[in-house]
Amino acid sequence: MMTPSDGPLLVVDDLHTVFHTPRGEVRAVDGVSFQVAAGETLGLVGESGSGKSVLGRTVMGLIATGPATTVSGQVLLDGRDVHALKPGQRRQLWGPEIGMVFQDPMTSLNPVKRVGTHLTETLRRHLHCSRKEATERAVDLLNQVGIPEPVRRLTQYPHELSGGMRQRVVIATALACDPRLLIADEPTTALDVTVQKQILDLLASLVSERTMAMILISHDLGAVAGRTDRVQVMYAGRTVEAGPTRTVFDSPDHPYTDALLASIPQLSDQPHTVLRTIEGNPPDMTRPPRGCRFGPRCGRADDTCTDLMPALVAVPDGPARQVACHHPLLSIESLEPNAPLTEAGHGR
Amino acid sequence: MAGSGTAHLRPGQPRALAVDDLVVEFPVRRGTVHAVSGLNLDLLPGETLGILGESGCGKSSAGRAIMQLPPPTGGSVRLGEVELTGMKAQPMRKARSRMQLVLQDPVSALNPRRKVKDLVVEGLEIWGWGDRDRATFVDSLLSSVGLDPEAVRDRRPHELSGGQCQRVCIARSIALEPDVLICDEPVSSLDVSVQAQILNLLEKARERLGLSMVFIAHDVAVVKNISDRVMVMYLGKTCEVLPSADLENAALHPYTRLLLASVPSEADADREAEPTTAVEMPSPLDPPSGCRFRTRCVLATDRCAAEEPLLREMNPGQFVACHHV
Known part of the structure; x- marks a missing residue:
């Protein structure tokens, strides 16, 4: 022990x-x-x-x-x-x-x-x-x-x-x-x-x-x-993003985290600011999508997202940052924005 | 009982809703619950008034009393030019159809046995269809609140999500094209992404139909987002009335400032958390004399216990009921 x-x-x-x-x-x-x-x-x-x-x-x-x-x-x-x-x-x-x-x-x-x-x-x-x-x-x-x-x-x-x-x-x-x-x-x-x-x-x-x-x-x-200290963002039973709280909230890598943060009204915004919304509904958990679970609601989704479940992998966007997305919103340019991060997801 | 003053009213202007000295009291075995004690407010056509406060501040009781559900203990409620208090039941129901209510829990606000297509037009069933065609009206009403008529028309509330039910409630309340919409915590039981959809929808409906709105909620940022003017309530009294654009930076009343300081934010990480002793809101059965907030106020003096503060104009459009600001 x-x-x-x-x-x-x-x-x-x-x-x-x-x-x-x-x-x-x-x-x-x-x-x-x-x-x-x-x-x-x-x-x-x-x-x-x-x-x-x-x-x-x-x-x-x-x-x-x-x-x-x-x-x-x-x-x-x-x-x-x-x-x-x-x-x-x-x-x-x-x-x-x-x-x-x-x-x-x-x-x-x-x-x-x-x-x-x-x-x-x-x-x-x-x-x-x-x-x-x-x-x-x-x-x-x-x-x-x-x-x-x-x-x-x-x-x-x-x-x-x-x-x-x-x-x-x-x-x-x-x-x-x-x-x-x-x-x-x-x-x-x-x-x-x-x-x-x-x-x-x-x-x-x-x-x-x-x-x-x-x-x-x-x-x-x-x-x-x-x-x-750290935060783990969940969507439909899976972790979509994890990392030190401050960096995740300041520059989210996953489109879901980004959209979720944008949909919260902020005190610093002017009254009657139109809020960003996430279209659609979370998936039926008895029949979740085969690929990325957020794919059907995601603006960045393509065929890879429909077919392949993204694995939670480390990203060079800051220390201890992890994201499960084929097209993360990386703030670092070194990564090709459209290249899938992994060859095979560990989804079933 | 004396209210918090009338300095914030705008009597010269056309008003969609005017509430004078509204008192709501509930007799209980141990005395009387003073839920609302002399509330004054007015609502200009097309304006949204946000009522902000914590549980027990009387914001929901005020909303219901304005709807005459049940009629208030005292005071007057005028909808346009029509005085609602003291009216006989039947004419009051007719007059009140110009004002609609959206509640917090959308699922229990809907009859579970009825289908969506019947729920949304219940008001028209009662007050008459005019020259509307039923099927097309239902479909256009459902589309206007962002629901797919094909998908939801024949469903019952339990088959829909909370957000969809709230859309049905909003459709139902705007079916009669009311002048005034009273929303009592309409988004507090919803997820953040759905909350944003409903707030955007209410804003759109207000613009399209020229609605005046009373928006009752406890979430400071939500109230600021939807309102033109914000009224802060504490224990049945008005603390402060101010333009919502000024809420974050210019609020003066100690209670408004406490509410603002309590909003959780990233900045909390930068300071040492201090364990505080629990502070209770005094009982509405026996509210404190003078200023009702004085038991929790850092500025409180003997004067606050002896003399009730009235709303005073501190800046253009900003009214504060406090002796020490």
């Missing part, structure tokens, strides 16, 4: 999550790879149906091979394959190793249990604390996530708290056992703008304080832009 210093904390290699539905196979995650090191934040962005949430849950082991689901590929957390573990062993990971924050804080909390119970339950089960010790630590955790009057809050029920406060409780629960990896799936989507900023600030400071690794899953490109 590796020690933490040997390499990245989390290695995801060629991960596939396939749901077998009556309408056919849905390849929700179709060959995604990435790594996250301790203290690093990775953003997973994409629109609904891009597979980002399924990816997050598969990484965590919440979605695993079962009667209607097939997971293949590897998820190595500190050298251990999450999907090779028995369900009981996997459950041991949730809390001490991987913490998770979901979108809707109301449904993440049990409505008939007090706030304190959510925290002490986790502490007692995983860290085998005594009742008294667990309560003390729970107060401490609520303090850390910025909840005023923590002692009083422990005896309150989730419905007595505001949405932002509930999300802070969820974060406190996720952090109770000091996980090394935090997966935050749309943690601020249900919250107001001013609260959203508070929660994102809180997550960022906790990550740097504890040198935790974090995966921030979001459809909000603005939220990801300022809070992540």
